[in-house]
Structures are given as structure tokens and as C-alpha cells.
Amino acid sequence: MNKKLFPALVVLVTSCAVLQAEIPDSSGLRLTEQYGIVKVDITVGGYAPEGVKFVWSLNPDPVYPPRDGDRAEFRSLEALPEFIPEPFTGPGKYWVRAGWYENDRIIFYSDPIRIYLDGTGGVVRGEGMSIRVTVDEQVARAGVTFIDSKPEGVKIVWSRTTNPEYPPREQDQAVFRGIDDPLETRLEAFDGPGTYYVRAGWYKNSRILFYSTQVETVLR
Numbered sequence: 001m002n003k004k005l006f007p008a009l010v011v012l013v014t015s016c017a018v019l020q021a022e023i024p025d026s027s028g029l030r031l032t033e034q035y036g037i038v039k040v041d042i043t044v045g046g047y048a049p050e051g052v053k054f055v056w057s058l059n060p061d062p063v064y065p066p067r068d069g070d071r072a073e074f075r076s077l078e079a080l081p082e083f084i085p086e087p088f089t090g091p092g093k094y095w096v097r098a099g100w101y102e103n104d105r106i107i108f109y110s111d112p113i114r115i116y117l118d119g120t121g122g123v124v125r126g127e128g129m130s131i132r133v134t135v136d137e138q139v140a141r142a143g144v145t146f147i148d149s150k151p152e153g154v155k156i157v158w159s160r161t162t163n164p165e166y167p168p169r170e171q172d173q174a175v176f177r178g179i180d181d182p183l184e185t186r187l188e189a190f191d192g193p194g195t196y197y198v199r200a201g202w203y204k205n206s207r208i209l210f211y212s213t214q215v216e217t218v219l220r
Contacts, residue, residue, distance in 0.1 A: 029098045029110035036117075036213040039082040040075075040098040040110065051076040053099040053106060056085045060095050064106050074101065087117035131210070133200035135187065135217040142183040142200035142212070153178040155201040155208060160191045166201055166208050176203065189219035 026045025029052065031038060040052055055062040055072045062070040073083055085096060093116050099106035116130065130145045131154065142154045157164040159172040168174045175185045187196065198215045201208035 027100070029100055029108075031096060031098055031110050031113045033096075033113055033115050036115075037082055037084055038096055038113070038115070042077075042081060048077060049100045049102050049107070051079070051101050052081060053101045054083050054085070054096065055099060055109075056094050056096040058089055058092050058094055061112065062095055062097055063109075064099055064101075085115070085117060091117060093117075129202070131200050131202045131212045133198055133212045133215055135198055135215050138187050138217075138219055140185055140187050140198050140200070140215075142177070144179070144183070144202065149204075151179055151202045151204045151209075153181070153203050154183050155203045156183075156185050156198070157201060158187050158196050158198040160194065160196055162197050163214060164197055164199055165211075166203075187217070187219055193220045194218065 026043065028043040030041045030043075032041070033039070038054065040054075042049070042052070052075050053064045053072050054075065055064050055066065055070055057070040059067075059069050064072045066072045069089065071088055075081055075083065085094060087094065093114050095112045095114055097112045098110040100108050129147075129149060131142065133140055133142045133156065140156050140158070142156055144151060144154065154177050155166040155174050156177065157166050157168060157172055157174045159169070161169070161171045164172040164174075166172075166174045171191065173188070173190050177183045177185065187198065189196070196217055196219050198217060200212040202210050
């Protein structure tokens with residue numbers, strides 16, 4: 001087995017399953033999610049894994065090899081340790097874990113996280129709070145869902161630079177739409193024709209609480 005020997009790294013605070021003796025206790029995996037992208041932090045206390053298996057499912061504790069209802073994707077250490085899960089069995093709250101992959105098997109898993117996938121690139125924060133954005137023929141349309149906490153509206157932001165935000169940076173553009181108004185705007189190519197990045201922000205109390213996932217579009 002051709003293992004990669006890593007020097008000990010700063011230990012992240014992680015909570016993992018009990019490790020086998022060949023993996024030092026200082027090794028670990030921790031998942032985070034932002035804007036629909038799941039990332040894994042890998043702490044190596046000795047030998048590094050060949051990579052990680054991301055596993056996700058509507059059922060708790062997805063595993064590899066995947067059971068019926070689970071799905072898995074591999075990422076080597078040379079690749080970016082992140083992925084965007086798809087709602088392969090429909091919208092809902094999916095459980096996601098990362099597995100330390102070595103010798104064709106999982107040695108241990110990260111703690112699971114649970115994220116809502118709606119199939120449209122939407123992002124959810126809390127029960128019933130979601131926001132998404134679509135672009136068609138240079139018109140951006142936002143959609144929100146809420147139960148108890150109603151936003152004042154949305155900020156539709158776009159830029160030639162990734163992750164546009166509000167308050168807008170020098171290279172960003174932002175438009176506000178009240179929650180009772182049509183949540184849409186025509187996107188102008190204010191920085192010349194080409195590729196732009198678009199997001200919608202959940203706007204309340206004069207600030208953005210969270211953003212939708214980012215949409216890439218070409219404006220002319």
C-alpha cells in the first residue's frame with residue numbers, strides 16, 4: 001500500500017467514530033456547508049487517507065458501499081475536498097457524511113450534517129426559511145419560503161466577480177425588492193458584456209441574513 005506520510009498538523013476539534021489502531025487519534029474529518037457546497041476539513045496526525053468518500057441520503061447515517069437510498073462520491077486529496085450534493089430522491093433534508101477512505105474501504109466517518117436540498121440551488125436556514133434565484137433572458141427572479149420569520153424583501157446582487165454581496169463592493173450591483181413586490185429585476189451588463197455572477201439575499205433589519213446559491217449567467 002502506497003501511503004502518504006504527512007507531518008502532524010494542528011488538530012481541529014472534531015468528533016468522530018472510534019478510530020482503528022492504524023489511524024492516530026489526532027486524525028479527523030469535519031464537515032461544513034455554505035451556499036449548498038459541502039466541504040471537509042481533514043486533520044492528519046500521521047498517515048493521510050487516499051481521499052474521502054462523501055455519502056448522502058434522506059436516511060440517517062449514509063454509508064459506503066451505499067445502501068439502497070444512499071449515494072457516494074469520491075474526492076482524492078489532490079482534488080478540492082468539497083462537493084455539491086444533489087437531491088437524487090427529491091427535495092428534502094439530506095444527511096451528509098465524509099468517510100476516511102483507505103484500501104478500498106472507509107476507516108471512519110465524520111459526524112453527519114443535515115442540509116435541505118430543493119433541486120433548484122436554493123439555500124435553507126432554519127425551519128422553513130429558504131431563498132433561491134434563477135436567471136432567464138437576463139431577468140433574475142428570486143423565490144423565498146418562510147413560516148415564522150418573514151423577510152422585508154430580497155437584495156438581488158450581481159457582479160463580474162464571484163460572490164457578489166450587499167452592501168455592494170465597488171464591482172457589485174444591488175437592487176432591492178420588497179417581499180410584497182415581484183421579486184425580480186432585469187440584469188444590466190453594467191461592467192460590459194460577459195459572464196456575471198448572481199445571488200439573492202434574505203434582507204431584514206437593514207442587512208443580509210443569508211444568500212442563495214450563486215448563479216452564473218452571460219449578460220449582453
